[in-house]
Amino acid sequence: MHKLIVMLCLMLATNCYAVQTGSDLDARVAHLTEQLRCLVCQNQSIAESQADLAMDLKREVREMLEAGKSDAEVRDFMVERYGDFVLYDPPMKTSTLLLWLGPLVLFLAAIGAFIWRLRQRSREQDAAPPDEAELAKARALLTNKDEQ
Amino acid sequence: MIPELGHFALILTLLVATVLGILPLLGAQRNDAALMALARPAARLLFMLVLVSFGCLTWAFVANDFSVTYVASHSHSQLPLVYRITAVWGSHEGSLLLWGLMLTGWTAAVSFSRRLPDVFNARVLAVLGLVAAGFFAFLLLTSNPFERLLPAALEGEDLNPLLQDPGMVAHPPLLYMGYVGFSVAFAFSIAALIGGQFDAAWARLSRPWTLVAWLFLTLGIALGSGWAYYELGWGGWWFWDPVENASFMPWLAGTALIHSLSVTEKRGAFKSWTVLLAIAAFSLSLLGTFLVRSGVLTSVHAFAADPKRGIFILALLIFVVGGSLCLYAWRAAKLSGGGKFANLSRESMLLINNVLLAVVAATVLLGTLYPLLADALHMGKLSVGPPYFEAVFVPLMVPVVLLMVVAPFVRWRGHELPALVKKLLPALGASLLIGGAGAWATGTPSWRTALGLALAAWVLLGSAQLLWGRLTGQGTLMARLGAIPGSWWGMWLAHLGIGVFIIGVSLVKTMEANVDVAVKLGESAELRGYTFTLDKVVEAQGPNYTAMRGVVRVSHDGQTINVLHPEKRIYTARQMPMTEASIDAGIFRDVYVSLGEPVDASTWVLRLYYKPMVRWIWAGCLLMALGGLCAALDARYRKLAKIKAPA
Numbered sequence: 001m002h003k004l005i006v007m008l009c010l011m012l013a014t015n016c017y018a019v020q021t022g023s024d025l026d027a028r029v030a031h032l033t034e035q036l037r038c039l040v041c042q043n044q045s046i047a048e049s050q051a052d053l054a055m056d057l058k059r060e061v062r063e064m065l066e067a068g069k070s071d072a073e074v075r076d077f078m079v080e081r082y083g084d085f086v087l088y089d090p091p092m093k094t095s096t097l098l099l100w101l102g103p104l105v106l107f108l109a110a111i112g113a114f115i116w117r118l119r120q121r122s123r124e125q126d127a128a129p130p131d132e133a134e135l136a137k138a139r140a141l142l143t144n145k146d147e148q
Numbered sequence: 149m150i151p152e153l154g155h156f157a158l159i160l161t162l163l164v165a166t167v168l169g170i171l172p173l174l175g176a177q178r179n180d181a182a183l184m185a186l187a188r189p190a191a192r193l194l195f196m197l198v199l200v201s202f203g204c205l206t207w208a209f210v211a212n213d214f215s216v217t218y219v220a221s222h223s224h225s226q227l228p229l230v231y232r233i234t235a236v237w238g239s240h241e242g243s244l245l246l247w248g249l250m251l252t253g254w255t256a257a258v259s260f261s262r263r264l265p266d267v268f269n270a271r272v273l274a275v276l277g278l279v280a281a282g283f284f285a286f287l288l289l290t291s292n293p294f295e296r297l298l299p300a301a302l303e304g305e306d307l308n309p310l311l312q313d314p315g316m317v318a319h320p321p322l323l324y325m326g327y328v329g330f331s332v333a334f335a336f337s338i339a340a341l342i343g344g345q346f347d348a349a350w351a352r353l354s355r356p357w358t359l360v361a362w363l364f365l366t367l368g369i370a371l372g373s374g375w376a377y378y379e380l381g382w383g384g385w386w387f388w389d390p391v392e393n394a395s396f397m398p399w400l401a402g403t404a405l406i407h408s409l410s411v412t413e414k415r416g417a418f419k420s421w422t423v424l425l426a427i428a429a430f431s432l433s434l435l436g437t438f439l440v441r442s443g444v445l446t447s448v449h450a451f452a453a454d455p456k457r458g459i460f461i462l463a464l465l466i467f468v469v470g471g472s473l474c475l476y477a478w479r480a481a482k483l484s485g486g487g488k489f490a491n492l493s494r495e496s497m498l499l500i501n502n503v504l505l506a507v508v509a510a511t512v513l514l515g516t517l518y519p520l521l522a523d524a525l526h527m528g529k530l531s532v533g534p535p536y537f538e539a540v541f542v543p544l545m546v547p548v549v550l551l552m553v554v555a556p557f558v559r560w561r562g563h564e565l566p567a568l569v570k571k572l573l574p575a576l577g578a579s580l581l582i583g584g585a586g587a588w589a590t591g592t593p594s595w596r597t598a599l600g601l602a603l604a605a606w607v608l609l610g611s612a613q614l615l616w617g618r619l620t621g622q623g624t625l626m627a628r629l630g631a632i633p634g635s636w637w638g639m640w641l642a643h644l645g646i647g648v649f650i651i652g653v654s655l656v657k658t659m660e661a662n663v664d665v666a667v668k669l670g671e672s673a674e675l676r677g678y679t680f681t682l683d684k685v686v687e688a689q690g691p692n693y694t695a696m697r698g699v700v701r702v703s704h705d706g707q708t709i710n711v712l713h714p715e716k717r718i719y720t721a722r723q724m725p726m727t728e729a730s731i732d733a734g735i736f737r738d739v740y741v742s743l744g745e746p747v748d749a750s751t752w753v754l755r756l757y758y759k760p761m762v763r764w765i766w767a768g769c770l771l772m773a774l775g776g777l778c779a780a781l782d783a784r785y786r787k788l789a790k791i792k793a794p795a
Contacts, residue, residue: 034534035533035535037531037533043387043389043390045533048380048384050727050744050745083528083529084528084529084530084531085528085529085530085531086531087530087531088531088532088533088534088535088536089533089535089536089539090530090531090532090536095522095527095528095530096518096522096530098514098518099514099515099518099532099536102511102514103507103511103514103540103544106507106510106511106514107504107507107544110503110504110506110507111503113503114499114500114503117499118491118496118499121489122490122491
């Protein structure tokens with residue numbers, strides 16, 4: 001089975017080696033514009049959107065990167081102009097603390113509850129009274145003994 | 149006249165639903181056979197009435213009756229017949245009627261089940277009747293699809309062109325079948341809570357219903373994703389859009405539910421979990437309807453401007469969730485028990501699976517609702533998008549997938565850790581190797597690809613080993629093959645589907661390529677070894693749109709493999725532009741062309757995409773749904789004893 005997968009990966013890989021389109025700049029523009037929200041669309045990033053505003057912003061991002069700005073500088077510029085709403089990747093701050101820590105807290109709480117439940121269960125089982133079937137069997141044994 | 153008949157049928161529906169919701173429940177409490185006997189015919193009548201109502205609305209669409217407001221705003225005389233029919237569920241009112249049709253359809257289906265004892269059956273149908281009563285009250289009071297428009301419009305405003313697509317024909321019905329199907333699992337749990345009786349038969353009886361709902365939901369989500377892939381025109385398949393999340397949350401809860409049910413059925417344990425998950429799955433379905441339909445997603449303020457619908461669904465939601473949780477708290481004492489199991493056992497593995505899936509569902513809920521919460525509390529407007537969801541979803545799902553492979557190897561009650569490790573170590577080692585080698589072979593290695601491929605290999609190797617274990621040993625191969633129950637095949641296929649899905653997701657993410665290029669007529673562009681020649685762009689006339697249709701010849705290694713026809717359409721009624729991509733689909737890669745804007749008279753922008761393994765994503769979903777079908781058809785569910793009537 002794993003041979004098949006390796007073969008598959010290699011087969012696909014030859015395609016990649018054959019042609020490398022796009023420069024580093026293209027990749028950076030694509031990466032950045034995917035994380036910026038088109039403000040006039042329903043719910044699209046400016047990379048996906050064909051709206052005029054999105055087109056302008058894409059051009060602007062490209063120009064800023066060409067001018068030697070860093071990714072962070074471009075993001076800061078967009079936030080300054082449009083607010084946090086423009087970022088699909090919300091920044092970590094007091095108002096988003098719950099958003100970012102929530103999943104971690106939930107995860108830890110769930111694992112804690114799981115372990116607690118297992119422990120509690122094994123304690124219950126140790127102390128549990130015999131169930132009906134066991135009692136019946138015991139009773140039957142006792143009556144048999146009496147008859148003998 | 150016919151719309152009035154539909155309206156009238158809807159009013160009768162509400163009345164019958166109210167009767168169904170109250171009398172059989174009373175009958176079950178008082179052990180009154182006459183009242184309980186009402187449940188079955190009432191459930192069927194309910195479905196017939198909604199069917200009549202739905203038929204009337206469909207007729208209004210087919211006949212272009214623009215004196216009905218809903219038809220006037222979502223149809224057009226030039227709209228092709230098939231889209232006039234599917235336009236019935238193209239917007240709020242009609243899609244809610246479809247929801248109601250599904251709900252009463254499930255209710256009627258339950259009424260035909262002869263395996264349920266009368267008391268239990270009466271309770272289940274009554275609970276479904278109560279849900280239907282709340283729902284149809286909502287429909288009639290806030291979203292009546294039969295409202296008249298006076299004077300009638302001369303022409304309709306047309307259906308949103310995005311929805312004029314074969315994918316949209318089947319996507320909402322499938323999705324709603326799934327959403328609403330969880331109402332049956334919910335009703336079974338509530339009926340059991342009311343009766344205070346939870347035995348293996350209860351779990352066994354609700355399993356096939358839950359599985360069928362889950363498989364429809366899986367298909368519906370997959371179809372929606374496929375539709376977004378080719379119809380939205382930029383080749384994405386999942387956007388973590390709130391509307392998508394709304395369908396994904398019930399799926400996660402439902403997945404946890406079918407696992408929990410299997411433990412309840414086989415070992416009598418996890419009754420609390422099963423009941424809670426059934427409540428959660430249905431509540432999340434209701435919440436999804438609320439999120440999508442109330443307008444709250446576009447803006448909290450849009451909701452505040454016309455709060456009637458939203459408030460109503462919110463009240464319904466609070467009633468359903470609050471009521472069921474109170475009932476649950478009251479009966480919780482009866483839910484304990486079940487067989488013993490060790491810390492390492494099939495039971496504990498399924499429990500951790502449930503816990504983790506619940507955390508994932510809660511996380512998706514948090515991310516989806518957070519912008520609304522922040523806005524409502526004046527903490528500023530913010531967006532929560534794919535980068536956030538990917539950052540939290542992947543780490544949470546990795547342990548789920550890891551354990552998913554281990555669990556079927558672990559015996560019920562208890563298993564020795566060293567024996568398990570010894571059994572699975574070779575597969576684990578091989579998976580890590582494959583992950584590393586595979587990621588390196590893609591040419592742009594990243595830890596994400598390595599992780600994805602290693603996980604996929606882990607799932608596939610684990611599945612192969614599991615099947616091998618079932619097939620070797622005493623007896624002939626055919627005998628052993630025949631001895632495998634349907635539910636086992638279901639589990640195996642669905643888990644395999646996850647592996648196939650992960651391969652698709654990780655490889656398309658790493659190796660996809662796209663480029664926007666301006667191409668002169670007769671010239672060509674290249675992407676990943678494929679040459680795209682723009683032969684010509686011609687004008688084309690559709691039934692209700694005009695289009696510019698590109699003729700793009702795709703060749704590879706000098707040979708033409710396909711001629712694609714991407715279109716740029718303008719739908720006449722709304723003057724709305726639409727991009728219609730054209731795809732050369734393949735098992736290992738899709739080549740995807742969409743037509744952009746013209747630069748000048750002889751030059752067009754082409755968006756070219758190379759999408760390796762993208763079909764594997766949906767193939768994985770299909771395998772999961774097929775697994776659901778196998779499990780639902782397990783022979784065990786068709787020959788079993790009735791539940792004993794509670795004393």
